[in-house]
Amino acid sequence: MDQDCLQALYRLSHTQALLALCNRSLARALDERALLQAFCTHLVEAGGYCFAWVGYAAHRGCGRVRLMAQAGPPDAAFAAEVFAACNARDCPSACRVACMGGQPVLLRDLSRPCDLAPWADAARRHGLRSMIALPLQVNGRPFGTFSLFADTPDAFDGQAVALLAELAEDLALGIQTLRARAAQAQEVCRLRIDAEREARGRLAASLHDGVGQTLQALTLGLKQARELARHQDPVPVELLDQLVAEAGDALRQVRAVTCELRPPFLDRVPLREAIRLYCSDIAQRAGGSIRFQADESPFALEDHVKEQCFLAFREALSNALRHAGASRIVVVLRVRPQDRLILAVLDDGVGFDTRQTFERPSGLGLSMIRERAQGVLGRARIRSAPGRGTQVRISVPLSREPAPCP
Ligand SMILES: Nc1ncnc2c1ncn2[C@@H]1O[C@H](COP(=O)(O)OP(=O)(O)OP(=O)(O)O)[C@@H](O)[C@H]1O
Ligand SMILES: [Mg+2]
Structure with missing residues (x-):
């Protein structure tokens, strides 16, 4: 094998290793800065370049570039000299030109x-001895630059530039995906805050209009009874009957509110029965009718798991009743002994586009189901x-404790 051939093989294996590392970082990325840093490090450590850095256009039109990562x-x-050149007013440095113009700039x-x-x-x-500045762009709009320096002239041949x-x-693309994910998480967070605020409002209104009014009437009745008693x-009996009835009403209203917040029967009955x-x-x-198909084998669940399971199931069933227009709803409970409990809510209704719904959530229920399970x-x-x-x-997961039932 001649020298050129050997060198080509060496370059190929380097390139493959570099691509594998970058792809792995893309697949695992959770954080934008960490992804940029990983790319710079891979290009220096596995790609053999001397210096790699990424800069973002500070904001549209001002021509400044903000350093994001380097290796x-x-x-x-x-x-500092290279970054300063990017930000000098009348200096058309390679990185700045790539960042603003959207085309690679190669200095051989x-x-x-x-x-x-x-x-x-x-x-x-x-x-x-040579450098290349590549634009980072989304939908043809540049938003930053990715620049590399090498220690040989002409280090960036056609193949290297393409790669x-x-x-x-x-x-x-990785950056775009991370930003979309972050925006989605923010949207879910906003929805949750709104839902909590709404729930608090509902609770306050129901306490005020329900139990509050009943207690008000009860207080008036008690004052009336006290006046009577004071004058011997x-x-x-009718007044006392009325007071007892009002106290009973207040108790029922308080129970209805607490039941909505946390179903009390969960403490008393096993999950299957609940x-x-x-x-x-x-x-x-x-x-309507809901079919419940359950394994009868015993299983054990920790209390907090039982509660989360029930609340997730309740949301899935409420969605099926509210949104599906289904002719058939089936709830399934399966036990895989020593392993997992499976709870499913199935309907034959109108269905929905899951991707669209997760990308632009309109409510909180589905993401809460996932969060509760996770x-x-x-x-x-x-x-x-x-x-x-x-x-x-x-x-x-089922509990490892040998409790006979949840
Ligand atoms: N079983 C289902 N059948 C048809 N569409 C459904 C079903 N479950 C969910 N969806 C659709 O997915 C959307 C999102 O559901 P999700 O539970 O997240 O929110 P929601 O029920 O609209 O509001 P929330 O649960 O916050 O009160 C629903 O608005 C509905 O369009
Ligand atoms: Mg819902």
Whole structure:
């Protein structure tokens, strides 16, 4: 094998390793800055470039570039000189041109004077011989630059430029995905705050209009009874009956509110029974039928897991009743002994586009189902499509304790 062939093979294996590392970082990225840093580090450590950095356009039109991540600068003063050139008013440096213009800028030989490399003297002193500045862009709109320096002239041949342009594209896409995810998380957070505020408002209104009014009437009746007693007059039985009835009403109203907040029967009955009772109660109230299919084998669940399971199930069932227009709703409880409990709510209703709904959530229920399941180390799978019904499947780990029932 001749020298050229060997070198080509060596370059290929380097390129493959670099691509694998960058792809892994893209797949695992949770944080934008960490992703940028990982790309710079991979390009220096696995790609063999001397210095890599990423800058974002500070804001549209002002021409300034903000440093976001860097790896391998020969020294801090050189890095500062390169970034300063990007931000100097009348200086068309390579990085700035790529960032503003949306086209790669390639400087093949830094020993030749070039307007685009005001830092060329310092680069040469540090043994840097060529550089490329690639734009980062989304939908054809540049928002930053990805710049690399090499220690040989002409280090960026056609193949390398194509590969790096592809990496810059992947990086821009990765950034876009992370931002969309962050925006979605923010939207869910906003919805949750709104829902909490609304729930607090509902609670306050129901306490004020319900139990508040009843207690008010009770107080007036008691005052009347006290006046009678103070004057040694008999308190009529009708008045006492009325007071007892009002006290009973107040108690019922308080129970209704607390029941909505946390179903009290969960403490008394096993999960299977709680679900059975809830299904028959809500079916009666909604005037339809809900089929409950349950394994009868015993299982144990920790209290907080039981509560989260029930609340997730209640939301899935409420969605089926509110949104599906289904002719058939089935609730399934399966026990995989020593392993997991599976709880599913299936309907044959109108279904919905899950992707669209998760991207632009209109309510909180579905994300709460997922969060509740994840919060107890379980999973929730929501499958649906327009016209094809909906399946919500929650699976949670069973308790290891040998308790006979939940
Ligand atoms: N079983 C279902 N059948 C048809 N559409 C459904 C079903 N479950 C959910 N959806 C659709 O998904 C949307 C989001 O549901 P989600 O439970 O997150 O919010 P919501 O029920 O609208 O409001 P919230 O639960 O906050 O009171 C619903 O508005 C509805 O369009
Ligand atoms: Mg809902």
